[in-house]
Every structure is written in C-alpha cells, then in structure tokens.
Amino acid sequence: MTVPPILELKDLAKTYQVRQGMFSPKLPLKAVDGVSLSIPRGETLGLVGESGCGKSTLAKLLLGLEKPTAGEILVDGVAVSGASWRKELSRRIQPIFQDPYSSLNPRKTVRRIVAMPLEVHGIATAHERARMVEEILDVVGLPRRAADSTPNQMSGGQRQRVAIARALVMRPEIVICDEPTSALDVSVQAQILNLLLELRRDFGLTYVFISHNLAVVEHLADRVAVMYLGRIVEDRPAAEVFAGPRHPYTRALLESVLTPDPALGVPDTRLGAVFPNPIDPPSGCAFHPRCPHAAERCRGDAPAPKADGGGRVACHYPIERTA
Amino acid sequence: MTAAPLLSVSDLTIDIPLGGRTLHAVRGVSFEVSRGETLCIVGESGSGKSLTSLALMNLLPGRLKRAAAAMSFDGIDLLSIPERRMSDLRGDRMAMIFQEPMTSLNPAYTIGNQLTEAFLRHRKTTRKEAFGRAVYLLEKVGITAADRRMKQYPHQLSGGLRQRVMIAMALMCEPDLLIADEPTTALDVTIQAQILLLLKDLQKELGIAIILITHDLGVVARIADRVAVMYAGELVESGPAAPLFQSPAHPYTRGLLECIPQPGKTRPGEPLGSIPGLVPSLTGRVSGCVFRNRCPRAEEACSGEVPVVAFGDARRVRCLFAEGVR
Ligand SMILES: Nc1ncnc2c1ncn2[C@@H]1O[C@H](COP(=O)(O)OP(=O)(O)O)[C@@H](O)[C@H]1O
Ligand SMILES: Nc1ncnc2c1ncn2[C@@H]1O[C@H](COP(=O)(O)OP(=O)(O)O)[C@@H](O)[C@H]1O
Numbered sequence: 244m245t246v247p248p249i250l251e252l253k254d255l256a257k258t259y260q261v262r263q264g265m266f267s268p269k270l271p272l273k274a275v276d277g278v279s280l281s282i283p284r285g286e287t288l289g290l291v292g293e294s295g296c297g298k299s300t301l302a303k304l305l306l307g308l309e310k311p312t313a314g315e316i317l318v319d320g321v322a323v324s325g326a327s328w329r330k331e332l333s334r335r336i337q338p339i340f341q342d343p344y345s346s347l348n349p350r351k352t353v354r355r356i357v358a359m360p361l362e363v364h365g366i367a368t369a370h371e372r373a374r375m376v377e378e379i380l381d382v383v384g385l386p387r388r389a390a391d392s393t394p395n396q397m398s399g400g401q402r403q404r405v406a407i408a409r410a411l412v413m414r415p416e417i418v419i420c421d422e423p424t425s426a427l428d429v430s431v432q433a434q435i436l437n438l439l440l441e442l443r444r445d446f447g448l449t450y451v452f453i454s455h456n457l458a459v460v461e462h463l464a465d466r467v468a469v470m471y472l473g474r475i476v477e478d479r480p481a482a483e484v485f486a487g488p489r490h491p492y493t494r495a496l497l498e499s500v501l502t503p504d505p506a507l508g509v510p511d512t513r514l515g516a517v518f519p520n521p522i523d524p525p526s527g528c529a530f531h532p533r534c535p536h537a538a539e540r541c542r543g544d545a546p547a548p549k550a551d552g553g554g555r556v557a558c559h560y561p562i563e564r565t566a
Numbered sequence: 567m568t569a570a571p572l573l574s575v576s577d578l579t580i581d582i583p584l585g586g587r588t589l590h591a592v593r594g595v596s597f598e599v600s601r602g603e604t605l606c607i608v609g610e611s612g613s614g615k616s617l618t619s620l621a622l623m624n625l626l627p628g629r630l631k632r633a634a635a636a637m638s639f640d641g642i643d644l645l646s647i648p649e650r651r652m653s654d655l656r657g658d659r660m661a662m663i664f665q666e667p668m669t670s671l672n673p674a675y676t677i678g679n680q681l682t683e684a685f686l687r688h689r690k691t692t693r694k695e696a697f698g699r700a701v702y703l704l705e706k707v708g709i710t711a712a713d714r715r716m717k718q719y720p721h722q723l724s725g726g727l728r729q730r731v732m733i734a735m736a737l738m739c740e741p742d743l744l745i746a747d748e749p750t751t752a753l754d755v756t757i758q759a760q761i762l763l764l765l766k767d768l769q770k771e772l773g774i775a776i777i778l779i780t781h782d783l784g785v786v787a788r789i790a791d792r793v794a795v796m797y798a799g800e801l802v803e804s805g806p807a808a809p810l811f812q813s814p815a816h817p818y819t820r821g822l823l824e825c826i827p828q829p830g831k832t833r834p835g836e837p838l839g840s841i842p843g844l845v846p847s848l849t850g851r852v853s854g855c856v857f858r859n860r861c862p863r864a865e866e867a868c869s870g871e872v873p874v875v876a877f878g879d880a881r882r883v884r885c886l887f888a889e890g891v892r
C-alpha cells in the first residue's frame with residue numbers, strides 16, 4: 244500500500260471578480276487556475292514566480308483563508324471540505340507571512356499573540372497554554388523575557404521569530420511560508436532560514452516555501468513549482484530544476500538570480516519586462532508573448548502539463564536536457 | 567593618467583540631535599566616483615546609506631547636521647554652493663532615485679507632467695520632444711501602454727510601477743551622476759535584471775557615474791566597479807569589486823557573504839553563516855571599531871583607535887586584523 248502525500252491539490256482554482264475602473268463591469272480574474280500538486284510528508288516545496296502570478300492566493304487557499312472556486316485540497320488523502328473545512332485546515336496547516344509588522348498586532352504582548360491560536364481552537368487549559376507558549380519561545384530562540392514585550396519593541400528578526408512561534412504552537416504538520424525572509428536583512432535572513440531548517444528536522448515539518456529569491460529556494464526546497472499567471476508551468480525535483488530547467492520561463496527566472504560573482508555581469512534574459520494583464524490573459528500558452536522560442540502553435544494552443552523525468556512541464560517545446 | 571573624480575567626499579559626518587543627545591548616524595565617510603563608473607554602497611538597513619546619499623544632494627531633513635572635510639562635484643564645492651545653484655544641479659546634472667518613490671512623486675500631477683517638467687525647465691526643447699522622450703524611457707523601464715500611463719496619477723500605479731517611473735524620471739535629463747537608493751529592491755528579479763541592464767547600457771552610452779545603494783551583494787557583484795561596505799555609519803571596507811569579493815578583508819564583509827546561500831558554494835540544507843548580536847547604539851560617544859561586539863576576531867585593542875589602512879590595489883579597510891593586509 245502506498246502512503247498518500249500529506250498534501251495534494253487537484254485542479255485547484257480561485258477566480259476573483261474584479262473591476263478595472265469604477266464604472267466598468269466586473270470581470271473574472273483567474274488568480275489560481277487549475278493547479279495540481281502533490282507534496283510528500285516532510286518535503287519542502289518551493290513555489291516561485293513573479294509577483295501577481297498567484298502564489299499568495301494559493302497560500303490562502305491552503306490555509307483556508309479563501310474558498311476555492313473549483314478543485315480539491317486533500318490532506319493525507321482525505322478531501323478537506325464541508326462546514327468545518329476552514330477550521331480543519333488551520334489546525335494542521337499554519338502560515339508564516341512576509342511582513343511580521345502587519346501580521347502581528349503591535350499592541351498585544353508576545354505571550355498573548357502566541358497563545359491566541361490555542362485559545363481559538365480551545366486547546367488545553369490556561370495554565371497548560373502558558374507552558375506551551377514558553378516552550379515554543381525557547382524553540383524559536385526568543386528569550387523568556389520577550390514574552391511580555393510587544394512586537395513594536397522588537398527588531399524585524401525577533402518579530403519573525405514571534406510569527407514562527409505562533410505558527411508552531413499549534414504543532415501543525417504543514418507550514419506555509421509566504422516570503423518569510425523578504426523583509427529582512429541578510430544576516431537576519433540567515434538566522435531565520437537556519438531556524439526553519441532546524442524546525443523542519445526536529446518536528447518533521449512539511450513546508451510550502453514561497454520566495455522570489457531562487458537562491459534561498461535552492462537552499463531549502465526538495466521540489467520546485469514554477470507559477471505563471473495562475474498555472475504551474477514546471478514542477479520537478481529541485482536539484483533537476485537548478486541543474487537544467489525545462490521551461491523557458493524557469494530558465495529566465497534562474498538567469499535573473501544574481502549570485503555574488505563579480506566575474507558575471509547582469510544577465511540579459513530577453514524576457515521583456517511585461518507581465519501580462521491577468522484579466523485579459525494571452526491566448527494559447529500564457530507565456531508566449533515573452534518567450535524567446537515561441538512558435539505558431541504556442542499562440543493558439545495552451546500546453547497541458549506533461550510528465551517529464553521526476554516531474555511535469557507545460558511547454559510545447561521544452562529546453563533540451565543537457566545531462 | 568588619472569582624471570579628477572566627478573564626485574569626491576571626504577570625512578562626511580551626519581549627526582542627528584535627539585532631545586539633548588546626539589545620534590552619530592554617519593561618521594568619517596570618504597569616497598570618490600569617476601565618470602562612467604559604478605560605485606555600490608552596500609550595507610544592512612540602518613547603516614546610514616540613505617542619509618549619505620541625501621547628504622550628497624543636500625536633501626537631509628533640517629535638523630540633521632552634515633559636516634565634511636571636503637565635498638565636490640565636477641570642481642564645484644558642494645559645501646559652500648548656494649541652495650539656488652544646488653537645486654539647479656539636482657534633477658539636471660545630479661539625479662537621484664529615492665528608496666521610497668512617493669517622496670518624490672507629487673500626487674497632484676500626472677506622471678507625464680512630472681516626467682517632462684524638469685526636462686522642459688532645464689533644456690531648450692519642445693513639449694512634444696519631452697513627451698516622446700518620456701514615453702521612450704517608460705518603455706525602456708518595462709512599462710506597457712506608456713502613452714496611457716502618462717495621463718495617470720501616481721496613486722493609480724502600483725508600487726513597482728511607481729519605482730520604474732522614478733527611474734525613468736531620473737534619466738530624463740541624462741545626468742552626469744545618478745544616485746540610486748535601492749532602486750530595484752521592491753521589484754521582481756526579472757525586472758531588476760532588466761533595469762540594471764538599462765542602467766549599464768545608459769552608462770556605457772552616456773558615461774554617467776552611478777552610485778548605487780543596496781543591501782543585495784548579488785546586485786553589487788554584478789554591476790559595481792568599486793564597492794564601499796557600510797556598517798553602523800562607517801565605511802568598513804572599500805575597493806575594486808573583483809578583489810573585494812575574491813578576498814574580503816573586513817570580518818563584517820566576510821560575515822555578510824557567508825550569510826547568503828550561494829548556489830554551487832553553500833550546500834542545500836546546511837546551516838548558513840550568521841552574524842550574532844546587534845548593532846551598537848550610536849548615541850553619545852562612539853569609539854573604537856563599531857563591529858567589535860559582533861566580531862569573531864575582536865581583541866582588546868579593537869576598543870582603541872582603529873585607523874583606515876590602504877592596501878593592495880586601491881583597497882581600504884578599517885580593521886586591525888584585516889585579511890590580506892601586512
Ligand atoms: N482579493 C483579491 N481580489 C481581487 N484580485 C485579487 C485578490 N487577491 C489577489 N488578486 C489578484 O490575483 C492575482 C494573484 O495575486 P497574488 O496571489 O497576490 O500573487 P503573488 O503572491 O504571486 O504576487 C493578482 O493579479 C492579484 O491582483
Ligand atoms: N530623520 C531621521 N531622524 C532620526 N533618525 C534618523 C532619521 N533618518 C535616519 N535616521 C537614523 O539614522 C540611521 C541611518 O539611517 P539610513 O541612512 O536611512 O539607513 P539605511 O539607508 O542604510 O537603511 C538609522 O539608525 C536611522 O534610524
């Protein structure tokens with residue numbers, strides 16, 4: 244018998260209705276458009292793509308903060324649905340967001356903030372909750388005295404530790420990290436990444452790790468999913484993707500990563516800077532207007548994801564394998 | 567032959583009065599930039615990068631005090647120049663891209679108005695020509711439907727678009743010196759690459775000198791000719807980019823490089839380097855090496871005088887135990 248993945252998304256979609264001007268009619272915007280992914284327990288999925296491609300919307304769907312327009316989320320092979328879907332998701336899946344400034348109430352004490360999810364779910368007695376909070380503050384490397392401070396008295400790195408403590412106090416199995424270190428200085432980013440690595444090992448956590456920093460994703464992820472205009476264009480083991488991307492968009496993203504090597508100049512990705520209007524997406528393959536290899540077929544015919552080595556790629560003319 | 571640098575600053579100090587006490591935000595900073603050259607000032611937040619750039623443009627908030635031994639731009643003494651002439655230089659020969667785009671975009675005017683205003687003021691030109699140049703630059707920085715954008719107001723644009731408008735605005739007059747404060751920090755890596763490439767192209771074409779301020783060592787490595795590393799208000803190390811990255815001399819520079827995952831060098835999943843501790847308070851008397859409380863090499867002597875020493879190929883470092891200095 245095979246073990247089902249801890250998290251599986253089947254054709255997940257979220258369409259918003261938006262107006263472009265005050266008096267224009269509402270139009271559908273497909274923020275997430277038929278996403279299927281599968282994450283084995285204990286693995287880290289890196290989710291990458293330019294801003295506006297739907298990463299945060301996907302995160303919100305996984306957290307139960309938004310309701311899907313279509314598709315399913317399965318946890319341990321069981322579809323999460325019905326009246327209690329939201330509560331069920333939030334017990335097992337917890338978030339860490341980019342901006343600890345706005346996601347933490349600046350006037351509440353750390354103790355209150357971290358205890359809150361436990362209270363909401365009615366877990367343990369007040370006395371036990373206090374002990375759980377102190378334990379988790381230890382785990383994330385915050386001094387005990389931090390418990391009585393408020394976030395506005397803390398540094399950015401400490402605030403992110405509070406956010407991590409709040410996520411972990413629920414003992415979730417899955418943690419959704421949406422740009423968790425993007426607002427931090429590099430020396431603080433390193434500390435937080437090290438903490439996330441440690442926690443993954445100690446608690447056997449499964450991460451969905453969203454970042455625009457592909458070097459960071461390469462450091463953490465077992466698998467990488469590349470998103471473009473609501474769809475996954477490439478989803479393969481991280482080592483394979485970084486050794487040889489198959490989708491031209493993935494390659495452009497990888498080329499854009501500026502490693503600190505002064506022998507290399509600024510890359511020319513030949514991508515054109517224009518991210519398409521999500522309300523009026525291009526025909527065929529949504530990437531074709533920016534793709535250096537686009538052919539006639541790409542303009543008319545949207546490529547379906549095809550099995551490719553240890554993953555899948557949605558491209559009519561994937562880049563040749565080098566190895 | 568060595569031409570005189572376009573901009574030179576020596577011993578720049580910025581003090582911030584804080585009700586009786588003084589925050590010594592920038593101390594003893596010296597650097598030069600030549601035509602056609604890119605100097606990157608790199609450092610973590612709060613290290614004094616933005617204040618330094620504002621001081622060059624004489625745009626510090628009123629209660630902040632700027633002092634320097636010397637500061638000149640193309641032979642003009644920036645310490646004694648009347649504000650009227652300084653304001654002629656700004657936006658024409660010296661342009662700045664601010665970290666926060668809304669500080670320099672006026673919410674009451676259209677993008678088109680703001681892009682063409684300085685160009686029309688400083689140049690003998692027509693409205694039509696100014697409009698054409700603005701559209702050209704908007705397209706260059708990756709803005710679609712540039713004609714339509716020209717008629718919009720700043721609040722109608724996203725943060726990323728505003729930032730790109732700022733960049734186009736700074737380039738309108740083809741400045742001799744462009745100071746760009748974290749110009750791509752808020753943008754996608756794809757657009758970042760595009761904009762850095764654009765800056766490089768314009769530099770080649772027009773011989774612009776660029777001071778680029780960033781906290782991103784990747785950006786620095788890829789575009790800097792010379793680098794100045796800033797920590798807690800001081801330049802701890804400076805020099806040509808290649809040797810600086812090859813063999814960083816100051817323990818802080820080394821520490822920073824070890825903090826970032828580097829494909830091919832760091833092993834996935836292994837712990838990254840880190841710099842323990844916090845930046846010290848800069849109010850009251852600041853003495854000795856400012857990095858000593860976090861430095862793995864620190865010794866007793868580091869709380870005494872730490873001079874800047876020159877070594878190697880035009881490199882400078884402020885450390886008693888710098889790597890590669892005999
Ligand atoms: N609540 C919402 N209402 C309408 N449109 C939204 C909403 N949230 C996100 N969007 C749109 O959905 C798309 C994807 O957004 P998002 O998931 O935030 O992208 P990312 O996190 O990759 O930057 C964008 O075009 C965005 O404008
Ligand atoms: N207007 C101001 N009033 C008081 N303190 C300031 C002001 N501007 C900057 N500072 C302080 O000066 C230091 C340097 O700031 P800044 O130059 O903005 O740093 P960076 O750009 O490197 O992040 C910081 O500690 C900051 O808090």
Ligand SMILES: [Mg+2]
Pocket residue numbers: 298299300
């Ligand atoms: Mg997002």
Ligand SMILES: [Mg+2]
Pocket residue numbers: 615616617665747
């Ligand atoms: Mg700044």
